[in-house]
Amino acid sequence: MDNRLLEINNLKISFYHQHRSIQVVRGFDLSLNNRExxxxxxxxxxxxxxxxxxILKLEDETQSIDSGTIIFNGINxxxxxxxxxxxxxxxxxSYIFQNASSALNPYKKIGLQLTEVLRNHKLPFSKNIVLDVLxxxxxxxxxxxxxxxxxxxxGGQNQRIMIAQGIISKPDLLIADEPTSSIDASLKRTVLDLLKKINQKSHMAIIFITHDFEAAKYLCEKxxxxxxxxxMEEGEVNEIFAKPLHPYTEELIKCANSLTQGDLNVYTLEGTAPTPLQFKxxxxxxxxxKMKLPECSFGIPKMTTLGTRKVRCIKYETR
Amino acid sequence: MPEIALKVENLSKHFIIRNNAFSKKKIIKAVEKINFEVATGESLGLxxxxxxxxxTVANLLVKLLEPSEGTIRLFGKDITHLSEESMRPYRCDIQIIFQYSQAMLDPKMTINELLREPLEIHQVVSQHQIDDEVNRLLKMVGLSETEKAKFPSxxxGGQNQRILIARAIATRAKVIICDEPVSSLDVSIQGQILNLLMRLKQELDLTYIFISHDLNVVKHMCHRIAVMYQGEIIEIGPTEKVLSNPQHQYTQKLIHALL
Incomplete structure (x- = not known):
């Protein structure tokens, strides 16, 4: 299929920390079609x-990609x-960073920062183009x-400036890293609608990174x-919300719903996620x-494909 | 009738902005003549x-900013124009929890030192009781004593937020201003912190002013909410009433914007 824009396979990334190498990403796969x-x-x-x-190789010297492939438009x-x-x-x-206020250059005016993007990529630039994007x-x-x-x-305005910076060069793929986390409810929908509009109008594929379930449900297909x-789990948004396969997904959805339903005591997931130093x-x-079995500690579970969905849990592994 | 913990009248804060040395001064009215009162044990969402x-309101209430106009009364006492020195005893009563817990804690201090600091400054307990008090605070916010030797880094994020909460209650604060306390946390951790804040409120009879842009969180935490728009409070009332029957056009828009 020629529609495939990005294909990442078995990506593993390590950081060099205190004289040893620590793997932070232990298996990342993603396939993305155009306009998805x-x-x-x-x-x-x-x-x-x-x-x-x-994906953009925005790494510093302490970080290294151990294995895997990133195929974009047929190029590794x-x-x-x-x-x-x-x-x-x-x-x-293009990449839209999480904390807009610190990702923008404090010494440069907004107009110049946006013009710079066009100039650096040898695209036509004028004040009018920038004003239109704004x-x-x-x-x-x-x-x-x-x-x-x-x-x-x-903060909300800076976030929009960041988005403007991301879309001004009309890329094929826009990676938005938590674009809604630092802005408020009334703007969240506007920003999500904006991303939706950009996706439909300019045919940009979007990778939307978030920890907000509601936002993901509203915007994403996959x-x-x-x-x-x-x-841990991959699939169509509607299917995941209708029937989460992985225990983690199930718990997360319960947490998110508990607050919306107005429970007196919010349902929570006890404990904290392991940090890379604690990975085993x-x-x-x-x-x-809550459903752990003795077999869970025998190694990292394999990704199991179930129809259109994938899940990494031993419950679903065929023995 | 419960006591009024905090009463704000005609509070304004204007900032003067100048783009360069020659341009005209521009006045930005960040907060314009707001009025509200909070009873003890109540929580007001903003x-x-x-x-x-x-x-800006949060910073004015704890006097991190000097108001341009208006009065702030804390348990009946006018604290609007108190000097840094004379404000100090009142700082015990009113504390603030900020959004980015990591940035708010001194990275070079251990958790133990961070918790001792407010106790020593405000002389909450005598010198030889401080260690016990630190342990008690850690327990209250659900952390173990083994964390004491660690640094915030x-x-x-959730644990650091707990440390900030522990610092706020260390001075026996009665009014706590929570400025987006959970917005930088993960969904599974958010609930833990909200439950903690709820529990502390009951145990210590705290009064909260809860700032958030997440209406679900505000709905969960607050008795009353005040809606701010361009520096003014445009609507204030019981949570259920404001959310089910918003009067102001902007509030309607805000509720409609919820996903």
Whole structure:
């Protein structure tokens, strides 16, 4: 099928920390078609951001990709040189960072920061193009904002500036890392609608990283659930919400629903997720799982395919 | 009739902005003449979009910012224009919990030191009781004593948030302002912190001013909510009433925007 935009297989990423190598992503697979929106859900430390930044090779010297392939438009990105990479980064794939206020350059005016994107990628640039993009992302006083610095705008506005920066070069793929986490309820829907509109109008595929179930449900078609550096479950959004396969997904949905339903005591998942330093050769969810079996500690469960869905739990492994 | 814990009248904060040395001064009215009161044991939610002045109100209430106008009364005492020195005893009564727990804790202090600090500054307990008090605080917020020697960077986001809460209740605070206490946490951890805040409220008879942009969280935590828009409170009332029958156009929009 020629419709495949991005295909990541068995990606493993390590960090060099205190004189030893620690694997933070232990198995990340993703396949994305053109114009598709896929959501990656996971707790902090589950490896979602690291996996996504590795697509753009935005790594520093302490980080290394141990194995795996990232095929984008038929090219294995991991084999490209830095110079070849620069042609893809920001041009064909854009990244919207999580904390907008610190991801924008504090010394440069908004207008200049946006113009720079076009100029660096040798695309036509003018003030009008920039103003149009600012209006598209819903900045009301585009003219005034053009001459303002990031600190003069609110968090929500900065988030829109980041989105503007991501879409101004009209990439094929937009990676949005928690774009709604620092903005409020009234804007959340606007930003999600904006991403939806961009997806439909400009035919951009979107990877949406979040820990917000509601947002993922609203925006995405496909969902990937990560925990402890592993993809735990993958499938269509509606199917996952209707019938979660993995115990972790089930618990998470219970937590999210409990608050909405107005329970007096919010349903919670006791304990915390393991940090990469605590990773062992076992199911990472074992300490919090209510359905654990002795076999769970015998090694990392394998990904099992069940029709259109995939799940990593020994319950589903065929023996 | 319960006692009024906090009463705010005509509170305003204006910022003066100048783009460069030659341009005209521009006045930004971050908070404009707001009025509300909170009874002891009550929790008031403050909602509104970013830039509506919620955090400015929080900072004004704990006097991290000097108000331009208006009065703040804490248990009947006017604290609006108190100097840093004379405000100090009142700081025990009113504490604030910020959003980014990691950034709010000194990275070079251990958890033990971080918890001792408020106890020593406000002389809450005598010197030889401090160790016991630290252990008691840790227990109250659901952490074990083994965390004491660690640094904030070694704890998770949820655990750091617990440390911030422990610091706030260390001074026997009666009013706690929670500025987006759970918005940077994961879903599974959010519930833990909300349950903790609820439990502490009952055990210690706390009064909360709860700032959040998550209406579900506010609905869960608060008796009454105040909706802020462009620096003003445009609607205030019992939570159920405001959410089921919003009067102001903006509130309607806000509720409609919920996913």
């Amino acid at each position: 929106i896929v959501g990656i859900i996971g707790e902090s430390g589950s490896g979602k951001t690291v996996s996504a930044t590795s 990105l991991l084999e490209l040189s830095e110079k070849e990479y620069q042609k893809i980064r920001g041009n064909q794939i 209006k598209e992302v819903g900045i009301e006083e585009a003219d005034t904002s053009y001459d303002m610095y990031p600190f003069q705008l609110s 969902l990937i659930i990560m925990y402890g550096g592993l993809v 050769e076992e199911c990472p969810f074992i300490s919090r799982c | 909602i509104g979009e970013s830039g509506s002045g919620k955090t 070694q704890l998770s």
